[in-house]
Amino acid sequence: MKSIIGLMILLTSVLVGWAEASTRPLFAGQHHQIGEVETYYQGTQLVVNATVTEVGWCLARSHLYVGETEPASSAPGQFPYSHELGCALSDTYTIDVNAVDHYVAYHAESKQSSFPIGGTVSYEVNFPGDNSYFDATIDGDGPYNAWCMDLGRTIRSGTTYTNCELRSLNDPDLGIVDQEQNLGYVSWILNQEWSLYPQYSWQDIQGAIWKLTDDTNPVGGAGGISWNEANALAIVALAIANGGDYQADSFEGLVLLCRNEAGAVAQQITVVAVPAYNFFIGEETAWAEGDSNWYNKKGRRVGWGSYWVEPYIIWH
Incomplete structure (x- = not known):
């Protein structure tokens, strides 16, 4: 034995x-x-x-x-x-x-x-943005068009948040977005000149981003804003049709993950559109x-x- x-x-x-x-x-x-x-x-x-x-x-x-x-x-x-x-x-x-x-x-x-990717920054939030859900100022630089990718957490207008980890939207391992496989589609949305298509409002664009990134499949009225459901779905369809393996053209996406003292993400996950020119140096x-x-x-x-x-x- x-x-x-x-x-x-x-x-x-x-x-x-x-x-x-x-x-x-x-x-x-x-x-x-x-x-x-x-x-x-x-x-x-x-x-x-x-x-x-x-x-x-x-x-x-x-x-x-x-x-x-x-x-x-x-x-x-x-x-x-x-x-x-x-x-x-x-x-x-x-x-x-x-x-x-x-x-x-x-x-x-x-x-x-x-930009200090991988580092910690502060950013100020102001609602609404000129052409986006809100404006974001990163370490005093901006404002930039910004969008929410997380309906489960909130942020407040006029507030400056600190201890925010800065990541690239093109990072395949953010580890916190519900549907990370769709982030390339979000990049495509950030790079479109939506003013050429006046039938789509910024509310429609925000609704489409939530539909692509949040597990809840939100409808108009979610997050405190209303959008045209058909328009939001049309933007999602356009992104899926054109955004596969998309490489940023005019704008790069920066993701802000603001953490509490315990290290957990406490505020909504924000994507900020910054000019692609001189983004990589x-x-x-x-x-x-x-x-x-x-x-x-x-x-x-x-x-x-x-x-x-x-x-x-x-x-x-």
């Missing part, structure tokens, strides 16, 4: 690999650290998690190499895994692996914004710092990217 139990324990230990996480800096432009990349094994999976820690920076896309042999190429486009990230503050891969050490390389295309390739570089046949180093070996540890 003891031998059978011992064999079961051994088989379980072979199947369950676990290691303490290793953390490596993520450098943009070779010398500017903008975040960290954490790697660890979780059973028979390797988890690679990148986090942006430098305010104002985000990740547009990423490429990952995981393999049992050294990566032959330093070209990220040839890596086996990739993510389109928009303007994200985090990025996670979970890769099925064998119980052996693995080579890992993490590359990202990073962007720097003129820089782009840099980014690599997680590794232990090995690529070299050509003449022994010369190729680029500044690097990779490392992630040991697979098995508990006995």
Whole structure:
């Protein structure tokens, strides 16, 4: 009986690999650290998690190499895994692996914004806006057209809110909007010149945004405003028809998540339309710092990217 139990324990230990996480800096432009990349094994999976820690920076896309042999190429486009990230503050891969050490390389295309994305700001709210549900002033800058994406929380006109986390509407992992899969449609709405279509009021536009982002499927009268239900539904249909994988043109969307002392979002989730011109002020390739570089046949180093070996540890 003891031998059978011992064999079961051994088989379980072979199947369950676990290691303490290793953390490596993520450098943009070779010398500017903008975040960290954490790697660890979780059973028979390797988890690679990148986090942006430098305010104002985000990740547009990423490429990952995981393999049992050294990566032959330093070209990220040839890596086996990739993510389109928009303007994200985090990025996670979970890769099925064998119980052996693995080579890992993490590359990202990073962007720097003129706004403190990932940081904390204050903003003042004033109802109604000239062409929107309300106006928002961010750290004294504005006012900008602003819209509500959250019927479950309230804000008050003439109030300045603090401790507001600033995020991009193109961040695929806001983690708080009911229907995040529809945020691209909201971006499309922000970028339309609605004054050319006078049949649609700002109330209709706000109703359409709520229908796209809130689980309640609101009708006219929700949120204290009335709209033409047919018009709101028509805007939703237009957004769905034209806004798939939409890239911002005239306006970028900033999302404000205002938190209480406990860290929970306490006020309504607001999207602010800011001019796209000069929104992004820089782009840099980014690599997680590794232990090995690529070299050509003449022994010369190729680029500044690097990779490392992630040991697979098995508990006995």
